[in-house]
Amino acid sequence: MTTLAEFMIIAGADNRPPMLEKSLYDFWKSRMELYMKNRENRRTIVDSILNGPLVWPTVVQEDGTTRKETHAEL
Structure with a gap:
């Protein structure tokens, strides 16, 4: 059975930050970095x-x- 977090990753929701699933932390971290870099105010977010x-x-x-x-x- 697919969890909600796995479903969101599969669906590729890009209008909000990716959900954190503890067992998928490394994947979530890389997705979160990409999400922040692709936002309009990426520098402010990272800072x-x-x-x-x-x-x-x-x-x-x-x-x-x-x-x-x-x-x-x-």
Whole structure:
């Protein structure tokens, strides 16, 4: 009988991260790396895994107010 994780691997679901099946960890790890590399914000995803979540820096504007930096400004 095929488990749900094996079925998802066979089906090749690419719109969400692959499910982890403990007995298939090495295969899952390689699929997860490919999944992250093929996402739009792959650099941010990999950086957040290696260094923790991104803390958006604040910008002080000329009028004294502060706001979060935009993704483009990073």
